[in-house]
Amino acid sequence: MATMWIVDRDHSEVKFKVKYLGISSLTGCFNDFSGVVLAGENFSSAHTWFEVNVCSIFTNNERRDAHLKSPDFFDVARHPVISFCSDVLKIQHDNRFELNGDLLIKDNVMPITLSVTYAGTTTDPWGNTKAGFEVRGLLNKKQCGLKWNATTGAGARVVSEDVILSINMQLLKQSEQNAAKVSRIDNRLS
Template structure:
């Protein structure tokens, strides 16, 4: 029996981390997103996952930086308002760890990425809804997705690293049949 799961946005965070000046880390997240997964029963092996985030909802805690990230230098939110991930494989690596392979689309570029998903388990909440939790992470090259703005300090250091760590804390809600 196919089971559908919907992300619970009030108990999920879709974030990223990137080195600034190669000495500190800037963290950010997307505030508006949707995700669905389908499983065979409650078994996550071979699950299918579809995720979208609104680029305009990016937030780093610094309004000026958020505006720059939304500009043509980075995400170009007015032309490419959504980023998307569609899984092509969801493989168990151990009892609670999965390898999630799929296609990530940012701007006008779609590339395959591999993510690690750690299953936190499932629980029934106070309302009788079954919830499943995951910590998902992986790394991408921002330049491969045309997020190419770059600057070099006077000392020759890079302002923003090419390597971006994706960090997602996700709670999925099982949908009634």
């Protein structure tokens, strides 16, 4: 039977990085997200569901955040959520995995492959079982429907096409009493 793990948002982060003006990088994050992983022993045969509230985007600049929420980019009024769903986790080597799934941004569903490093499992001071992962990926913003761009006087793009994803994820193992939830979520992911 699969074990259900939920994302511990207080100990996780979802970040992205893009080149700006071709000379530096800008980093941003999403502060509101949730997720569930259903997995066998050692996270084999994992089913993963993850969702981001796009309104929670933060780049340390209110004007830029407002622009990213506008129809030029994410259009949060019409597309408030980014989601990811996967049932393919391939072991690459020891604690490294390849996670293949579908990413939904706006009305665009695209396959994406993420590199996952398993950092281990431990028990916190309150008796909860936690597992840690680092997830990395690369996507093309234009393929995601984020087409806005401009060029500088020198001809450089204001925002690069490539977006680097960096997710540090801590999962919290759920108790046996959640078996019914596992079954419902497993059916949803199938």
